Amino acid sequence: MAAAPGPAGSRSGALDKRRMILDAAVTVFARQGFHHCRVSEVADEAGVAYGLVYHYFDSKEEILNQLFLERWQIMLDAIAEIDRRQEVSVRDKLYMVASFIIDSYRHEPDLMKVIIVEVTRAANSFGRLHLEKIREAYGGIAAIVETARRDGSFKSDISSEFAAMCFYGAIEQVLTAWIFDLLPRSEEEYEHSKGLVVDAICGGLETPAASAPAVSG
Amino acid sequence: MAAAPGPAGSRSGALDKRRMILDAAVTVFARQGFHHCRVSEVADEAGVAYGLVYHYFDSKEEILNQLFLERWQIMLDAIAEIDRRQEVSVRDKLYMVASFIIDSYRHEPDLMKVIIVEVTRAANSFGRLHLEKIREAYGGIAAIVETARRDGSFKSDISSEFAAMCFYGAIEQVLTAWIFDLLPRSEEEYEHSKGLVVDAICGGLETPAASAPAVSG
DNA sequence: CTCTCTCGACTGACCAGTCAATCTGGCGCA
DNA sequence: TGCGCCAGATTGACTGGTCAGTCGAGAGAG
Structure with missing residues (x-):
């Protein structure tokens, strides 16, 4: 198995290895967690020598960096595009x-697990580096909410940052x-959840009958 | 300095040390993160010898365990009491x-930071041990929501687990x-946030005028 | 005299990152 | 066409530092 090197040229072959390492890292990080796996396990999973990991990346952390930034930027762009x-x-x-966001998880559960568990929800250790990028996402969502607050369709006493x-x-x-x-x-x-979460946050958990009377009274 | 052992008896003195270690751990874990601090730093902060930490606790993790379980149980009890x-x-x-929850953070920000950052939001490493306990909290909140779903004041198409x-x-x-x-x-x-978060989740972000018309068609 | 508390130097394991050696494939030159 | 050379790719054994947890010795109360 894996006998034929395939028709990949030498240049692209090199980039393939880099990609293979990144993909292997997703698998290993998702399975064992960033802190509980060895770099050697990533190398094994990718089918390359230990040292090669350090040919393409400066450190174990840089691999996670790369995975996060790559994917997060796609989301930031998507949010900005939706806002437009x-x-x-x-x-x-x-x-x-x-x-x-939910489709991202559906299509690449391991990658999303790594990003959420090791970066987004790990703001104290690794996520700290990326707080600014994470904040950008909140900002993008807040921008969407802000337009609704201005046109009166969203409550004005809840700030858009808080709503986001x-x-x-x-x-x-x-x-x-x-994930768990x-x-x-x-x-x-x-x-189903896509609709539910929007319904819960925009429309609220209460039935209209329960919440409406409070308005004019 | 610290010359006088004080009037504490020997028994209570011993328990004091244990408590001092726990309190010191809160400070150190909050400042540097569980994984980025040494046990020696906790001992120093507590003003005791390194080895004493292992007299009272089996491992570094057990300290975090203790901090989490102690506090989380208080919250579970509070939720159950509120539900009653x-x-x-x-x-x-x-x-x-x-x-x-917000008052807990207000009064003991370091402890809550440690619990959230190192346990609750770290479900992959440390929190995994406590998934069941964490789930109990969701269950308690879900139980509260469930009563409202049954009497018709909360939407029935959003499950109480999801709402929680x-x-x-x-x-x-x-x-x-x-925290960040x-x-x-x-x-x-x-x-202010206590009211806002409840208002956002129960009443929704939308103004009644924006969401009500959809009801009767 | 014993039991518990206290101490802190030491050990053993772990693992990220280094490095010198080897491989490979393309290219200039005769 | 064939040869030698180089740069980048690839290898994995090794190093250096870190730190959780151990242990044997001392102190003090009852």
């Missing part, structure tokens, strides 16, 4: 954001629950 | 839960934002 769509309602925009925290926090918690099997996982669950 | 109050509305119960995740996730995210200075901290902010 002027014909879409704010609730639909938030649905699109939730959708993007609640929204992102709810999504991340649900993802975390999936605290909530059931299935295609239907993923799809 | 039958004269209180569900929204008010959730306000009381938010209040309890959103609620707890939003609070934890806000606490995390305070992503949101402003002050007595007013703490007090």
Whole structure:
């Protein structure tokens, strides 16, 4: 097995190895956690020599850096792009954001697990380096909320930053629950949850009948 | 300095040392993170010899265990107690839960930082041991939500487990934002946020005018 | 005299990162 | 066409430092 080196040229072959190391790192980090795995395990998983990891990366941390920045930037771009769509309602925009994040998990669960568990939720150790990038995501969501606050469709007494925290926090918690099997996982669950989380945060948990009377009284 | 052993008896003196080590651990873990501090630093902070730490605790992890379990149980009891109050509305119960958690952070920010950062948000490494305990908290909140779902004041299409995740996730995210200075901290902010997070999750971000029309069609 | 508390130097394991040696494939030159 | 050379790719044994946890000895109370 894996006998034929394939038709890859020497140059692209080199880049392939780098990519193979990154992919192997996703698998190993997801399985054992960043701190509980050895660099040698990443090398083994990638099928390369230990030293080669250090040919392509300065340190073990730089691998995680790379994985995070690469993926996070895609999300930041997606959020900015969603915000730009002027014909879409704010609730639909938030649905699109939730959708993007949940689909990311659906398609690349290991990568998302690593990003959430080792970076986003590890703000004290590794995530500290990336606090600014993480904050950018909150900012992007806050920008979406802000337009709704201005046009009166969202409550003005809840700041957009605070609202963004609640929204992102709810999504991340649900993802975390999936990661650690605290909530059931299935295609239907993923799809269903996109609507639920937006409904819960935008419309609230209370039924309209329960919350409406409080307004004018 | 520290010449006088004080009037503490020998028995209570011994227990004092144990407590001093726990308190020192809170300070050191909060400042440097569990993984980035040495046991010797905890001993120094407590003003005791290195070896004494291992007289009272089996391992570094057991110290964190102890800190977490001690505090988490208090919260579980509080949630259960709140749930038991039958004269209180569900929204008010959730306000009381938010209040309890936020006040915990207000009064013991270091301890709460350690619990959140090193246990609750570190489900892959250390938190894994305590997943069941953490789940209990979700369950307690879900139980509160469930009563409201049954009497029709909360939406029935959002499961109480899911709702609990959103609620707890939003609070934890806000606490995390305070811990890492992503949101402003002050007595007013703490007090104000209790109401905001409940209002956001129960009533929703949307103004009643924006969400109500969708009901009757 | 014994039991518990206290001490801190020491050990043993672990592992990230280094480095010198080897391989490979393309390219200039005769 | 064939030869020699170089640069980058690849290898894995080894080093250096770190630190959790151990242990044997001392102190003091009952």
